Amino acid sequence: MTGLVAAVILVPIVLGILLLILRRLSPWARNLIAVLGSAATLGLAIVLWVTAGPGSHNLWLMGVLGAAPVPLLMVDGIGLLLVVLFSFVWLLVTIYSLSYMKDYPFQDDYYGFLLVMLGSMVGFCLSQNLLMIYLFWEVAGMATWRLVAFYRNDREIRAATKTLFMTFTGSVLMLVGFAGIFVEHQTLNVNSLAGSGISIWASLLILVGMITKSASLPFYIWLPDAHTAAPSPMSALLSGIIAKIGLIAYLRIFIQSQVVLPSWWPLLVAGLGVGGSLLAAGCALRVKDYKRVLAFSTVSQLGYIFIGFAFAEGFGLMAGVIYLVAHCLAKAGLFMAMGIVERTTHKRNIDELSGLAHSMPVTAVSCAVLMLSIIGLPPLLGFFGKFYVILAAVKGNLVIATGGIIAAVMTVLYMLRVYRMFTGEPREGITGRDSGVMTTVVVVLAAASLVLGFLFPYLSRFLDQGIVAAL
Amino acid sequence: MIPFLVCVLLFLFGLYAIVVKRNLIKMIIGFCFMEYAVNLFFAFAGFKREALAPIITDPDMARNFVDPLPQALVLTAIVIGLATTALMLALAMRIYAKYKTFDITEIRRLKG
Amino acid sequence: MRGMTSIVQTVAGLVAGMLFLYGCYITLHGHLTPGGGFAGGVIVAASFILMSLAFGSVEDSERSSYRFSSFFESLGGLLFLGVGLVGYFAGYAFLNNLWAMVGRPLHLVSGGIIPLANIAIGLKVGAGLWAIFLALGASQYVMKEGP
């Protein structure tokens, strides 16, 4: 079991570093390693799921900071779900990249960092120790930095620097908070905090770290730039997975640990969430670049998940997790679909595009499904997430619930705005094209959103078990 | 106590030459003064009234000597002073060769 | 460097020889009387400096004396280290005074490694200061084309 966990983390990281060191591999070998690496991670994750099942298993790896060994990694239901989900999306993105990134230089860097980032995400999802959380958090952040700046033009470098700078600032502040926890409780294991309080300043610093990474209200400004600068598959990962890091950390540190939080805490977090949600939705209604619209949409939806997590008692937690899954699938798919559009039309302005459904019908249809999932139309997975989040918010605070509903309406508006480029009359000289592999990937993600929506009862039961077992 | 204070005075003279004077050679002279001051201070610290230099000329003589340890230290310190002075002079000479002046204010980087 | 008048040269020749001997004396009697390797070495260097000031020098002689000085300098250093290491390899501490009891106190042969160390220091200091003087003062060779 320990070996399996180590393998699922280390296989992609080692393969990624191998790719980074052995530059000048033949493209064929490089692509093979990249795909095999993601596939192996997915395979190992599934094996881990099958052997471990939901429930928690402590893994005692090397001891840190103290004489007695401290559990560093833990396999539990949520962790397993996220690992499988992420490595699944990752595999799809990698396959998508094979054809999307074909013509660019520095592909060794790209795939290498992709694998390193996958490994650190997997490790992050399984971490129960503040030190490990921080470690994987930063490694993922560094890989993000290089991938956002992948094109190495001035604009991309600036966006990447901004991203790194903001998230790093947040994370070092979080580190101070971690130090506070360690000094107060002499432990870095989140599970041994249960029932005790963290001092307010430490919790606030940790929250700052989370909302910089998960791009909520005061610190979201890096995210739109990063998404527009990054290659589309990277945007998909960034939005679908990397931006969730802060949320997962919130889940671990504030919810799973069962620390005692002050009474105003849910209101603060939910307030930030709903504020970010509304503001970003407003921005999304104004901008012209469709990748930027989607980026703002990401900020908005992350706010939703924060609302869910803020009112974690009852079903808010589950709602948040479900919405996290839904958003991961849908937003990754949407960004990749937009990547196809960008690739074939070379335009990024919504107003310059219309009628693409004629030339790229499959993409258009799957795009519609994905958007509807985010908008929250039953029976897609997104509906359940959004519905339960708002339900939880209604139980928590009516103002916030109202804000959430308004944000949901705005989501409909800006999604339709983006979708206009598929409808209407085709324009002169602008034609899109479905392209085999890439479109297939998008279709798979759309299908996953749909199928998981239908399978929602099973999913919720699994999550219930997983979460209950973990808590 | 007054001899000690004279040492401090010499030390301050040297510091004056370094901080306020703008001529490289004068600065080096200032360093020499500071070294002398510290050496003198050491030697004074080991001085004992009515005592002899610590050299045994007769195995049975009464051993009323001044402290030999500071003298040993000062010997070392003198040599270190000579060494630094020589290196500084060499540097100053080379700087002169480049700028044709010993005036700090005319040399770019030494102004600060 | 130009030489000086023949009066100076004659006197300097006499004095330098005596200076050299005096330097050796001071070095060798360092453990008995005031002075020692350092003072002796400086005096020896002074005798060389005197000669060089009086007679001037040409590039060839500077070159040879430069090499000579740097050789003796390293040699002196190694000798001192060697004196220290003798004690070390004989199984005692580094710089152990092995032969402290050899000879009679208050005579030339006494003091164990002290006279040996004095000689090493004398070599080292004489050669080193002479090299510094060459570098600062003469240096046709050391510093081609003067400023």
Next chain:
Amino acid sequence: MTEIYVVLIAMLAAAVVAIEVKDLLAAAVAMGMVGFSVAIAFILVQAPDLAIVQIVVEILTVVFFAAVILRTTHTDTTVGKRLKQELVFPAVVYGGFALLFMVLACRVFSELPAFGEPVMRVARDYIAIGLQQTGAANLVAAVILDFRAYDTLGEVVVLFTAVVGVLTVVRRLGRKADKKPEEK
């Protein structure tokens, strides 16, 4: 001990001259005077070893100074200029610092053993066992070459360092003639 005060006053006077005189060679000579005063003071405090070394070192230092000055320039162009704006600040800082330093030094010295009455904790042992244990009649030599021979090794090394340093600094050309920064 009046003679020591005379010497010290002469020393201070020579120091003022050395710092303020315009001719650099004169300054070097005045510095030599300071050095010789120090040597005399060493003799007066019963330190003949130091006096000898101080004298020879002083001669050598002056020779070095003279060598450098003769190769460069005699005149200190900075003397006699009006105090420039930018020099006011260091002068003021120095003045304040010097005052503070003197006051603090007085304070410190009042707690030190008085002049002429050293504590001599370790030195007592040196004097007692020096001759028997090291065989050297000159206790200073015994200290520098036996008890504290390691210091002397350091001293020799400092000199060696300085010599190599001087030889390093006076190299005419530090870098080889500029080829391409490529490898052969």
Next chain:
Amino acid sequence: MDRLVPLFVVLPLAGAFLVPLLAKLWRGLTDITANLVGAVLVGLSVYGLVHLATGSPAVVYKMGGWMPPLGITLVYDSLSALVVLITNLVGFPALLFSVRYLDKFTGRWRYYTLFMLLLAGMNGVAISGDMFNMFVFIEIAAIASYALVAFGTEAEELEAGFKYMVMGEIGGLAILFSIAMLYAKTSTLNMADMSQVLARMGQTPWFWLVLGPMLVGFAIKMAMVPFHSWLPDAHLSAPAPVSAMLSGVFIKVLGVYAMVRVVFNVFGLARATAPAFFNMLVGFGLVSIIAGGLLAITQKNYKRLLAYSTVSQVGYILLGFGIGNHWAIVGALFHMLAHAVTKGLLFLASRSVERQTGSREIGTIGGLEKSMPITAWSYILGSMSLAGVPPFAGFFSKLFIILGAVAAKMYWVAILAALFSTVTLGYLLKVINSVFFSRKGVEPTPAKESPPMMLLAMVMLVVLAFAFGVGFKPVLDWVVRPAAEVLFSGLAYARMVLGG
């Protein structure tokens, strides 16, 4: 080990004396001798660490066989072992780097001689148990470094050397003056003996006034902020391996190590007994962090930037010692180690860039990641370590210092320290972006990768920075904690030395 301690000084000295002689035989022999000495020193310091880590007591080596107050003792305890390790661990790669780096300079044997003397001086300071002896070795290292800074003998290098020498010598004389006063009062020079005498005297005003000049001297050597002006010029002018040594090791051994040894073990100060003093250290540390960081951000020249960054990082070390509780001191010591390795690496890499492109200004070169990937990635990984990104060594030192600050309830200090690690990342990113990635305004500068020997040196340091991070647990338990223990035990040092 008991008999090997003097070799830390004797070996490099022998190397220094031999190199001029060997240079007359064959040029290559100097390279081989110097590197051999460097390698043996690394082996020796690792062996010494293992020796101490396996439970052997600290080694007290009596030079010449004399008992402590009479003769000079060498004390090789855990703290010294750490410092010696730092010195040699950076020294060896720097020597390796020098082999090809010196192709452009004349005077190869002089360089190696001075470098050996630098190593000898720093090792000597680290293992010395005697005040005056420490001063002598400080001077050896300092004089060697003055000459090395002026090694290129261009006008600006000479100026920088002179300026550095003026500052450094003032510091040295201040230290000597302090030692003289201490001797006059205590009549002993052995640190252990002196600390016992001082402990009997108590903390009178005299105590602080004597400590004052010494602290100023050490502050100059470590380039603490009011006294930092020599450092950027000196680092800029020195040859790269020497910059690496100066920045990575020199200021730590001669400044920080000497200071903490004197403050903790000789004067017996601790946070509990002298809070004002330690708060002052915290203050100076913060000022250094802030001023150094802000100055670094404004620099255009990437070596100068690194030099100011050193000022800032030394501030972290000071801060750690100033906070003075367990984690903070562990963090400060760990940072000495981590910063030595990474800053050495950064200087080597940046000089490798300069050597291959001929420019030291940000903005005139760009896109080098493609042409010199190993140099580029060494630099990037080094930057990550310096900024405190896990799993590199720099992260753990930052973490421990923050832990210490939080444990001491100095929350603002912790937050400032954390925020200025972003500033660190900021100025390093500035270099990375423009030199290695950006192609704005400049075509990718044509450059070849450096020769393999230089790359080897850099990769070695990268591996070290990584290893100290991943294996921080053993490093912490076997190297850093015992060293911190030495500082905490304060005056027990004296009992250990005199009793042994």
